Amino acid sequence: MTGLNFKLLRPEVRQDSAIGAEIHLPEGMSVLDLDRLTESDKHTLQQALFENQVVVIKNQKGIDPTVLPKLAGVFDPTTSNIHSAGEKAVSDPKNILSAYKAGRIPRAPQVGIIGSGRFRDYEGLDELEVIHLDHTMFHETPLDEDKLSEGYTRPYRWHMDTPFYERLPGQVTVLHSVRVPNLPDQKLHFPEGQHKGIAAGATAFFSGARAFSLLTPEEKEFALNTTVTYAPQAYEYIRHCKGSDDGLTIARWGREVPVDKLSPWTWDNVAEHPMVWRNPMNPDRPFLQVHGCCVYKLTTRNPETGESSVIDDVEEVRKIVYNMQKKIYAPENIYAHRWEEGDVVIFHNRGVMHSITGQLSRYRDDEDKKRILWQCTMTSKTPPQPFRENPGVNGSGFVRS
Numbered sequence: 558m559t560g561l562n563f564k565l566l567r568p569e570v571r572q573d574s575a576i577g578a579e580i581h582l583p584e585g586m587s588v589l590d591l592d593r594l595t596e597s598d599k600h601t602l603q604q605a606l607f608e609n610q611v612v613v614i615k616n617q618k619g620i621d622p623t624v625l626p627k628l629a630g631v632f633d634p635t636t637s638n639i640h641s642a643g644e645k646a647v648s649d650p651k652n653i654l655s656a657y658k659a660g661r662i663p664r665a666p667q668v669g670i671i672g673s674g675r676f677r678d679y680e681g682l683d684e685l686e687v688i689h690l691d692h693t694m695f696h697e698t699p700l701d702e703d704k705l706s707e708g709y710t711r712p713y714r715w716h717m718d719t720p721f722y723e724r725l726p727g728q729v730t731v732l733h734s735v736r737v738p739n740l741p742d743q744k745l746h747f748p749e750g751q752h753k754g755i756a757a758g759a760t761a762f763f764s765g766a767r768a769f770s771l772l773t774p775e776e777k778e779f780a781l782n783t784t785v786t787y788a789p790q791a792y793e794y795i796r797h798c799k800g801s802d803d804g805l806t807i808a809r810w811g812r813e814v815p816v817d818k819l820s821p822w823t824w825d826n827v828a829e830h831p832m833v834w835r836n837p838m839n840p841d842r843p844f845l846q847v848h849g850c851c852v853y854k855l856t857t858r859n860p861e862t863g864e865s866s867v868i869d870d871v872e873e874v875r876k877i878v879y880n881m882q883k884k885i886y887a888p889e890n891i892y893a894h895r896w897e898e899g900d901v902v903i904f905h906n907r908g909v910m911h912s913i914t915g916q917l918s919r920y921r922d923d924e925d926k927k928r929i930l931w932q933c934t935m936t937s938k939t940p941p942q943p944f945r946e947n948p949g950v951n952g953s954g955f956v957r958s
Contacts, residue, residue, distance in 0.1 A: 561598035563605035607838035618899040622665035625933035633728035674927030689917040697799035697808035712804035712912035721828035724936035758915040759893035765844030786854035831943035831951035
């Protein structure tokens with residue numbers, strides 16, 4: 558039997574993103590069966606992902622949801638058996654993640670249900686309502702009605718899948734498209750009048766390696782010597798904040814929930830990670846991995862003196878990170894996955910940032926415009942590894958006392 562193999566996405570799709578490959582299952586296997594994959598197949602699957610950051614397996618209609626968490630385990634043997642957002646779907650209104658109204662599949666509680674629309678008797682759930690977030694809800698300056706009527710959209714918020722509290726980010730996220738809305742293409746909006754044609758509801762990605770490559774030599778040295786401390790209860794901290802037009806940062810200071818008004822928290826559960834991460838199978842390729850909306854403090858080491866300093870003005874921290882990441886936001890650097898029913902997409906959660914796009918919420922009651930995606934990302938037991946080891950500065954895990 559011909560084994561599992563992969564092929565890079567077409568150059569006009571990848572452009573300069575350094576993202577994207579299609580997986581071809583072994584001959585005779587139409588729907589993924591992990592028990593039938595050889596160790597060589599699994600190694601090839603790992604190679605495809607860690608070299609290209611996002612991979613797609615087409616035509617997987619009927620895949621069982623219990624396969625998704627097992628698939629995540631192929632890329633991280635230390636993964637837990639719990640969704641990174643916790644054992645249950647987030648419903649606490651204090652947490653911004655509750656805005657999705659995401660469900661969980663009862664027979665596979667590690668798998669979330671996201672999308673747009675109301676459904677009955679779906680996967681053991683009597684009633685399900687899921688909401689597709691868009692920039693009109695969370696951006697400081699939403700697109701005007703003329704732009705919306707012309708099909709323009711923006712990224713909602715670039716992020717990794719992790720709560721930045723108590724649990725470490727998973728190595729991968731697995732998505733499966735069950736139902737795709739029947740809508741015309743939309744246009745992803747960029748500065749200076751640029752746009753990129755994308756499918757309605759496309760999931761957008763940019764590579765942390767590509768982002769690092771765009772830094773100046775001075776910025777690279779700073780990033781390699783810096784640790785990021787994230788805000789306590791990070792998503793609750795920013796739940797009243799509005800995003801920038803490009804979704805990379807918070808538009809303005811002043812709406813954060815005071816830390817003494819947050820749900821109970823302790824410093825030893827607050828996430829702290831290097832600014833530049835090491836790829837498991839590409840150890841010589843640095844990845845700039847920072848969630849610009851949730852940053853709280855930077856600890857940086859002067860490479861000449863070895864002395865460490867702390868930047869704890871959140872507004873200044875955001876500016877520093879934004880000035881690094883804003884260079885990536887250009888049409889040629891963004892891969893926007895065009896969903897088809899049956900797609901299984903695996904992305905390297907520690908190697909890309911991703912964002913929701915598309916204006917779907919206005920169509921949520923139209924039967925042929927509803928959407929369902931399954932989402933599985935499980936917390937890892939292994940912290941992200943810093944690209945450069947500087948003891949006491951860019952270690953990873955949770956805040957050290």
